[in-house]
Amino acid sequence: MAMFKKILYPTDFSDVAQEAIKYIDQLRDGARQWVFILHAIDSRVLDLLIYNPIISMEIEKNLREDAQSSMDSLRVHFEETGFEVETSIEVGIPASVILRTEEAEDVSIIAMGSHGKSNVREMILGSVSEEVIHSSRKPVLIVKRPSR
Amino acid sequence: MAMFKKILYPTDFSDVAQEAIKYIDQLRDGARQWVFILHAIDSRVLDLLIYNPIISMEIEKNLREDAQSSMDSLRVHFEETGFEVETSIEVGIPASVILRTEEAEDVSIIAMGSHGKSNVREMILGSVSEEVIHSSRKPVLIVKRPSR
Numbered sequence: 616m617a618m619f620k621k622i623l624y625p626t627d628f629s630d631v632a633q634e635a636i637k638y639i640d641q642l643r644d645g646a647r648q649w650v651f652i653l654h655a656i657d658s659r660v661l662d663l664l665i666y667n668p669i670i671s672m673e674i675e676k677n678l679r680e681d682a683q684s685s686m687d688s689l690r691v692h693f694e695e696t697g698f699e700v701e702t703s704i705e706v707g708i709p710a711s712v713i714l715r716t717e718e719a720e721d722v723s724i725i726a727m728g729s730h731g732k733s734n735v736r737e738m739i740l741g742s743v744s745e746e747v748i749h750s751s752r753k754p755v756l757i758v759k760r761p762s763r
Numbered sequence: 764m765a766m767f768k769k770i771l772y773p774t775d776f777s778d779v780a781q782e783a784i785k786y787i788d789q790l791r792d793g794a795r796q797w798v799f800i801l802h803a804i805d806s807r808v809l810d811l812l813i814y815n816p817i818i819s820m821e822i823e824k825n826l827r828e829d830a831q832s833s834m835d836s837l838r839v840h841f842e843e844t845g846f847e848v849e850t851s852i853e854v855g856i857p858a859s860v861i862l863r864t865e866e867a868e869d870v871s872i873i874a875m876g877s878h879g880k881s882n883v884r885e886m887i888l889g890s891v892s893e894e895v896i897h898s899s900r901k902p903v904l905i906v907k908r909p910s911r
Contacts (some may be wrong), residue, residue: 638872638902641766641792719893724786729896747879748896748905754786758902 620650622698623753625713625743628654628685629729635758636689639726650690650698653716654682655709660736679704690757706721708745717753733743764882770846771870773861773891776833778800779876784837785893787874788844798841800850801864802830803857806883827852858894865899874904 620640626632626715627685631654639650656678661671682704682712689702701720704711709731730737767790774780787798804826809819830852838848849868853860854858857879865873875893896903901902 618786634810640765644789690830744896745893748892752907752910756902756904756907757896759900 617644617646617648617723619644619685619723620646621651621720621722623651623653623713623717623720623725624689624726624733625653625655625691625709625716625727625747626685627728627731629728629730629732629760630681631730631760632642633728634761635726635728635756636692638758639693640757642724642726643697645697648698648750649718650700651700651722652686652693653713653745654686654702654704656682656706657709657736658662658705658706674684681753704719709743710750711742713747714750722753722756724756725751725753726758729759731755765792765794765796765871766779767796767871768794769799769868769870771799771801771861771865771868771873772837773801773803773857773864773873773875773895774833774837775857775876775879776830777876777878777880779878779906781876783874783876783904784840784875784911786904788839790872790874791845793845796846797810798846798848799839799864799868799870800834800837800848801861802834802850802852803860804830804852804854805824805857805884806854807856809854813899823854857891858898861891861895865901872902872904873899874906877907879906 621644622639624639685691686702695699725747727744730742744757770787770790772787784793835852837851841848873895878890892905
């Protein structure tokens with residue numbers, strides 16, 4: 616019975632998101648298992664910040680490259696732990712991107728940090744994890760900020 | 764590295780709470796591990812419903828006995844899965860009881876259903892899982908209502 620066959624790991628590469636890694640590692644059970652690493656670039660923040668579409672594309676490109684390099688390290692880590700790894704970087708509303716991927720990839724569980732990089736962003740837009748917990752059909756493992 | 768050494772399983776014995784059992788079973792890793800089964804009798808509901816302290820004590824006694832028999836079945840299940848089991852039934856505000864137990868028992872993770880037995884209760888008092896996620900220091904595995 617592989618209940619954690621495909622683990623969706625949405626990450627903004629923050630400390631809290633990184634904290635989830637060690638718990639995902641513990642879900643490794645010896646059978647063939649996948650980690651799907653997902654990073655969403657928040658389209659609303661892009662829209663808010665940038666009015667010039669050419670600059671916007673340039674910034675999106677930089678954000679993607681930056682995310683890709685963080686993802687490459689995560690891929691190495693999870694492959695060394697014995698997981699098969701898939702990755703995706705998408706532009707959209709993070710909770711929607713996560714929930715769409717949950718459905719499309721038929722994942723077994725979502726493992727993520729309770730909070731993201733930006734407190735200000737969360738005061739304005741709400742926490743991504745709350746939206747995911749609310750609408751997800753699959754179990755969600757919420758990992759808290761590492762204690763000081 | 765035993766990250767799931769002691770699993771706190773708060774339950775109101777609802778379908779959603781029961782759904783968490785199979786995920787807890789999957790956290791079994793062969794080392795010595797504990798499941799701490801916790802049931803909280805909501806003191807606010809008792810207070811709202813009952814004005815006569817003698818009747819209140821009688822009802823609390825019945826609720827405890829009822830909870831104890833459900834707990835006994837859970838204990839058997841988890842012991843068969845290979846866990847050591849501790850149990851507790853407390854009267855209080857469920858989220859507070861859970862968070863207090865998290866600290867007192869130094870648990871590794873909390874695994875619980877996203878919603879409880881009563882939708883009406885949650886409309887009035889909010890969902891226990893939301894409060895637990897908000898204030899817990901340890902990871903929380905939220906299990907969703909079984910899909911129809």
